[in-house]
Amino acid sequence: MMTKSKIKLSMIFPLHFFMTLCLVSILGVVSCNKVNEKKQIKPINRFNEMRLKMVEYQIEARGIKDSGVLEAIRKVPRHLFVPDNLQDLAYNDEPLPIGSGQTISQPYIVAYMTEILQLQKSDRVLEIGTGSGYQAAILAELVDSVFTIEILPELSKKAAEILKKLNYENIYFKVGNGFYGWSEKAPFDAIIVTAAPEKIPQPLVDQLNVGGRMIIPVGDFFQELYIMRKTEAGVEKEKKLPVRFVPLQGEP
Numbered sequence: 001m002m003t004k005s006k007i008k009l010s011m012i013f014p015l016h017f018f019m020t021l022c023l024v025s026i027l028g029v030v031s032c033n034k035v036n037e038k039k040q041i042k043p044i045n046r047f048n049e050m051r052l053k054m055v056e057y058q059i060e061a062r063g064i065k066d067s068g069v070l071e072a073i074r075k076v077p078r079h080l081f082v083p084d085n086l087q088d089l090a091y092n093d094e095p096l097p098i099g100s101g102q103t104i105s106q107p108y109i110v111a112y113m114t115e116i117l118q119l120q121k122s123d124r125v126l127e128i129g130t131g132s133g134y135q136a137a138i139l140a141e142l143v144d145s146v147f148t149i150e151i152l153p154e155l156s157k158k159a160a161e162i163l164k165k166l167n168y169e170n171i172y173f174k175v176g177n178g179f180y181g182w183s184e185k186a187p188f189d190a191i192i193v194t195a196a197p198e199k200i201p202q203p204l205v206d207q208l209n210v211g212g213r214m215i216i217p218v219g220d221f222f223q224e225l226y227i228m229r230k231t232e233a234g235v236e237k238e239k240k241l242p243v244r245f246v247p248l249q250g251e252p
């Protein structure tokens with residue numbers, strides 16, 4: 001009898017032991033997944049918080065009121081447009097390097113230039129200087145179509161990749177010298193120039209609709225931001241802010 005029950009027990013134990021092991025490892029995997037999930041979610045929340053604070057303290061506090069512009073900046077994940085090692089600085093009050101000697105503009109300047117264009121949903125907008133693609137994303141949140149030109153192919157390619165990943169389908173890219181605009185797609189309701197020429201490029205003025213607006217930094221070391229409006233009578237030009245942009249390359 002004793003031997004019989006001993007045998008029975010030894011048969012049950014391994015099975016029991018095996019089942020416990022399975023349960024522990026299943027629980028282990030589930031809890032490991034939970035840890036991983038947390039690890040993935042935490043930074044995203046952190047960037048969301050940083051972005052909301054940026055809008056409040058850097059943008060609204062300086063007088064930007066257009067609700068569409070504020071909403072677009074609250075939505076677009078700016079940290080994905082800067083190099084990985086600079087993501088923690090993406091919501092700071094400063095421009096940042098994006099490679100090839102170029103920069104993504106300070107968030108406030110992006111907001112200011114976008115607001116002053118007084119965009120309508122149906123507008124066709126031309127951007128000169130795609131850079132990281134961040135400004136193009138902000139524009140694409142507000143209007144039906146954005147045409148953006150970049151002189152450096154590697155930057156245009158990188159920007160197109162990230163904007164595709166973020167599901168923007170209303171941004172059209174061109175590699176070339178933005179000084180000449182994009183005559184095949186003209187006229188535009190608004191033009192935003194994010195690199196500074198020494199003089200306002202005439203082709204850009206020509207490609208603006210009557211009623212169209214252009215925001216453009218002009219100058220060499222000392223630059224001023226100008227807003228221009230094209231009317232039936234001609235072009236009005238107003239000086240707004242001293243700024244510092246990278247130079248527009250390849251001016252004739």
Ligand code: SAH
Binds near residue numbers: 102135246248251
């Ligand atoms: N709007 C960009 C910032 C751009 S910085 C953003 O949101 O990140 C200015 C960009 O203009 C640079 O990428 C630079 O390579 C580009 N650029 C300079 N000269 C140009 C030209 N003639 N035509 C088109 N792009 C030009």
